[in-house]
Amino acid sequence: MSDKKQERVGVYVCHCGSNIAGTVDVVDVANWAAEKLRHQGVVIAREYKFMCSSLGQELIEKDIKELGLTRVVVAACSPHLHEKTFRTAAKKAGLNPYLVELASIREQVSWVHTDKAVATEKSKAVVAGAVSRVIENVPLEEIKVPINPNTLVVGGGIAGIQSALEIANAGFHVYLVEREPSIGGHMAQFDKTFPTLDCSACILTPRMVEAGTHPNITLLTWSEVTNVAGYVGNFHVTINKKARFLKEDLCTGCGICQEKCPKKVIDEVYEAGLGYRKAVYTPFAQAVPNFPVMDKENCTYFIKGTCKACEKFCPTGAIDFKQEDQLINIDVGNIILATGYDLFDARRVSNYGYGRLPNVFTSLEFERLSNAAGPTSGNIVLRDGKTTPQRVGIIHCVGSRDKNFNNYCSVICCMQGLKFAHLVHERTGATVYNFYIDMRTAYKAYDEFYQRVLEEGTLFVRGKVAEVTDAARYDREKGKLIIQVEDTLAGKQRRIPVDMVILSSGLQPRHDAKEVGKLFGISCSTDGWFTEKHPKLDPVATMTEGVYIVGCAQGPKDIPSSVAQGAAASARVLDKILQKEVALEPIKATVDQEMCSGCRICNSMCPFNAIAFLEDRMVTEINPALCQGCGTCVAACPAGAISGTGFSDEQIIAQIDGLLWRTLEVEEAVAE
């Protein structure tokens, strides 16, 4: 570093009104920098009331032009707030934006410390660190890549359908991939939707049909994404289209095959295990597409080698037992993940007895139970299939807000519980109890619905149910399910005998969310939901450019929010498509292939597959467009052959030295 030409550094210390100046002697810091860091090339150090103001920025621009500054350090707030601001200012003045460093003396000093002397001292250290670091900065240029106008939407629930339609209607092509035989998702299983109580199918099916017939949408159901390569604007995606064992072009969806199929199977998915389907089936009447799939595991022909009833009766000869899975390769520019949620497995709360006590039902089971198209044609009955319950208990927060299970609020369970209460009341006239911890009805027209259910005479008990048992203590409890709970408002323990218990189970991430995240190069929160780029300001984007998350894949939410997110993500995608190209942050790793020994230590370091080993030359190469700039490989390279722009070893070492006053010791040495 010694023989490098002396940089000309400008240091700017911000008062931020009294936010910083109140705790840090900014004038002292500026003067100190001007004097003590002169030997490092600090030619000017100023303090100013608000550096981020236009005047403050002009100050910097002026100095860059007039004093010929080659580096700028701004001691102000967190780079996450104003790094862009000052970089843009520098750019305006003709200085490469990446030659600007922010030293955070607000979030990390003035706001968290009280002693002025100490805070000032620390600020000096922070500035010294930034100065020695910025000297090691190098000019960087953003990388521009073209955008493929096609989009992949994964998941055909309401959020995915919404996303697909928005983009398709804007005139761009969409591939909509769905794992199940039909699109529709969980919403297709519901009976009514809160708070308006309009029939789920009635509002959903038109959208499904539109998506199924839209000229700009390629619908790939019974299909799963198996591989994703490439990067924003240029993803190469492989999709496995599972064999349906029938020719889609011949099938008319007449349904004769399912009618004739002799094999009855419990429908774990659509009927939530509460109803039956055939081995060849369309999950429900309004399915899109409406041609069936054959479930190989249960089909008598595939098990025994005989039967073929479906084939015999199919009027168009569409059945094809020889069909095989087929791999489809597509290129897309952006990806929207709408993979939805799994229902919390209520068997985990063993004190609620689900799976052990027949008349304990989950929310999804109840949806099917109350659904006119469900196994009981909408009759709300006990597990025996006939008895109508007289007393029903609905338990909220099952598996949610509980450190033993999911330590978050599943958002929809309160309203769902209220909806159930209403339906039970309406259809059976039974006495209904709702057991809740806190009633969360915070959304348009939600609390009104709560009022309505109160009016209907539903009994509310504030208390998390302790257990559901069939162990009767008194005669009145014999043959019933007893809900034992503390009525926290009465301050007494109560045992309430009921005929039916409905568990308002929470939502949880898909069981395979982690693998899916890996596949698309995005991360999951500790709870397992996909992590958004910014929880408030960028809720549908992710850390991986060009990959977006919508609906319950991002976190529990109701239908309106899912739809809103679907639309929001589409807007982001359309924006990208219309820009035709996208700029990537130039924080990248590069391999000095002269020094690379091809030891391949780094090869396992990159989760974004940016690192490739060139067998022919026995060296490693990094694809700058795939590299996300985390720097793990830089730190890993045993030969020190990988360097990372923006956060190079030189920069960080220099900053360490600065923070530890080493740069001053050097000065004294120089003075001697």
Next chain:
Amino acid sequence: MTTDVKPKFAMYWAASCGGCEIAVLNTHEKILDLDANFDVVFWPVAMDAKYKDVEAMEDGSILLTLFNGGIRNDENEHIAKLLRQKSKILVSFGSCACEGCIPGLANLSPVGEIVHTAFNTITTDNPNEIYPRTTFDVPEGELHIPTLSRILRPLDQVVDVDYYMPGCPPESHQIAAVIDLVIQVIHGEAQLPPKGTVIGVGNSTVCDECPRARNVKMIKAFKRIQDVAPVDPTLCILEQGVPCNGPATRSGCNARCPQAGAQCIGCYGPAEGVMDYGARLITAFSSVLDATTPEEIDRILDGIPDPVGQVYRFNLAGSLMKAAKPAWEQG
């Protein structure tokens, strides 16, 4: 440069084993070129010479000095400064001079314990606990022996060094090449590399020269090589679970040890521009661990019984920390 009067050559050993000298002799007939082109003025191991002769020389009168061994006592330090003063080109020769080498491992203990170990353990029967003294009166007068310094230091921590030539010892073919180069320079047929260059080495690490098959390594346990039976002769040794220092060690030796079926122990030191050799090995080894829980990771790491010895065997004195706490804190 004129050739009628032969330029002067010197070689000296400080805290080292003498292996470097043997390596020089191992250049076979090249040694004759050395003699033909140089006037060897000072080389204690090869010829008789007195310090005062050197002191008498004119500053900068020696063209080339190969200095091997680390600086462990005041004598080493004195001669290092003396030779610096008298030499045009001072080469830090061999691992000891470059980074401390095995003698540098003494920096793990305070001098007291080193002396104790040397003079009063199983290796030395010393019932009366007699320890050497730096000054001793005899009828002829006062005798002196050199004074140990707190820690061993590589040459460049004591004097300014022109070139580095690592290796324990440097490979003879590399030495021969360097001798050739200097001779060419003398005859004006070549240019000297820029000051501070590491000479007689490759520009990558040992893996570059290692013929063994390399895949993406992931291991569940570290083993000692003798516990791997049989060692696959074609597969990367690290991949077989043996901590091999090859990935982080400067190339230039033609991957001698791995070729001979043993793991690299790192005598050629760090690659170009690396600030701390041990750090590179720490990342290298931790990067191949196939584990995610602290417990599991620790279980695998237990397979490296002596982490410092593993990652700093040759480099401790030349590392960022230079020595262990006890050595720093003594006295």
Next chain:
Amino acid sequence: MNNDTFEPTIIGFTCNWCSYRAADLAGTARMKYAPNVRLIRMMCSGRLDPTFVLRALSCGADGVMITGCHPGECHYIEQNYKALRRYLLLKRVLKGLGIEPERVKLVWASAAEGARFASETTLFVEEIRKLGPLNWGKADNGPKTIDHVESSMVNRLSSEKEVPA
């Protein structure tokens, strides 16, 4: 040195996405914590090269705090696991060099855990305060005579066993 008056100097490495934002949050929420830690921002805890830690410790830091996203929460998917592996091996090496491994601490803090960041920092400062200053290599490196060594040896040995007079 009196450990109550001793103010440790600590270098903290933070990842851009979790712990640095946690620090920002602690600031925004005006949570007060010990001023002894000076932060360095990296893109990810996976960027942490042990060299940085060694450099800091050898250049006057009394402790080093490494922070990153919680395991499984890394914005680069899994890089913090790599940081964890390096950290565990680094600690073993430091131990071998006679440095209390507690001087280097790995702390997971999500972007939402400003409070955790603040309290963990304060805790760490207290832990380092207890350990006392490290001031590495500061002590003079002058030669020491063997006489001195010997006398110190004799003292040491006499405490172990009788030295024949």
Next chain:
Amino acid sequence: MNKYLLYPGCSMESSGRAYGESINAIVESLDLHFEEIDDWNCCGATEYLGINLIPAYSLIARNLALAARQSAAQTNGPHTVVAPCSACYLNLAKADYYMQERPSLGVKVNEALEAGGLQYKAGTLDVRHLIDVLVYDVGLETIQSKVVRPLHGLKVVPYMGCMLPRPDYQHRWSDHEHPTELDDLLRALGADVIDYPLTTSCCGGHMTQIGPETAFELIRRLVADADERGAVLMATVCPMCQMNIDAYQNEMNHYFGTDYHMPILFFTQLMGLAFGREPDEVGIGLELVSSRNALAQIGVEVPITQEPGAPRKKYEGLPMPRRWTKHEQKEAVK
């Protein structure tokens, strides 16, 4: 490793004598070696904890310290402390856990132990209950293989009690509410095990001493439900439970004017019988509510023939959710 340190607990020589005797009767046939902790002291039950924190934990920790020392004294000595009494098990496990969760507690306790020339590093030992060892170390197969007198037809409710599966610091049990370890073990003995929803409900603990009314109600619930479900016998793993349900059943009947006769035996006694031991060898007869009639049902060696039973009528109701596999359940408990 079939060598363990044994912490018998005070009741083993007194109220729980039958337990102690039956354990001795089964261990050798299972090739288990229990080495009693020398000079162990009372764990403080649930009482001591309520007086002072540090003394209570020091009292418990002394045993752990003694055990650790005893284990360290021998080459690869046993690292597992087995406590047959649930209360003892819980106290030992708890001390070991809390001394880690809250180091400052560990420090204080060790300061106290110091006064007695002892010390214990939390986490050094594994604290486990007898049935845990039997089910997970010995294994049900082995146990089954030792059965010479299957308990066919013996309608028994498995009573785990509360302190064994909870709080379960080390996740040793299949479930907090309905653990199946005891059920499985009794089935392995051939018994006719009845699903008992109250298997981990409380027997009243020390309330029999300080608030009998409260305790009697708890005992009633247990006995009544067992009786309701047609059990002739309760099997337990805990001396306190056995004591309360056995010794206070009579009083409870007085109190409620009921007339229950529900014998309760230690599971080890049933194991002993199944292994072919004679009643007196396994402490049968020490119980106050006699188990004579109940055991008469297995006294005879003729295998019970299954009645063909009426043809199962078609189930018309809605299907039940799929039962968890053992594996799934273990996963879920994590």
Next chain:
Amino acid sequence: MPRMTDERVRAGLAREEDLSLLHEVSMKTAGVSHLEMCIQCGTCGGSCPAAQDMDHTPRMLFAMLRAGMRDEVLRSNTPWICVSCYHCVVRCPQEVHIADVMYTLKGMAIHAKLYVNSTAPHFSQTFVGMVETFGRSYELGLASRHYLRHFPLRLPGMIPMGFGMITKGRMAIMPKKIKHMDQLKKILDRAKQLELTS
């Protein structure tokens, strides 16, 4: 900052005087109580097999702790009714160490001499006394002494049971004593000092 408290307590940084009643209890409890995390859901009160005999449910007790109602809390019979069955502990959605908090409250009540109307404190103390003399518990002594003092009338009803226990050798007539009682005593004495200084 609740988490703060947990960590400060864990690190032994927090001092008693700067804590509220809630945190005082939290600190005196083994392990990390998580008491401040209570969301008043009532799982504990609902789970408790003995709740019907308690004057306050555990949940309400925690609310009272927050309200700083020291005397009312220490007078409550709740901790003494607690049978430590740990149902509440494993079900608590906030991982509050409820049963251990109950032990803490017992201890505090005894020290404050606030809880009177039950035989429980005496039972505990008799038991402890016994353990401190013999190192082992001693049921006959305990039972008889306890019953003589508190339920003299019910003792006859107990006799057949007590008699049965003795004749069946399930109650030792003489207590067992451990070998190194002195050692145990030293430990407990030291422990008691520590308790005071904590």
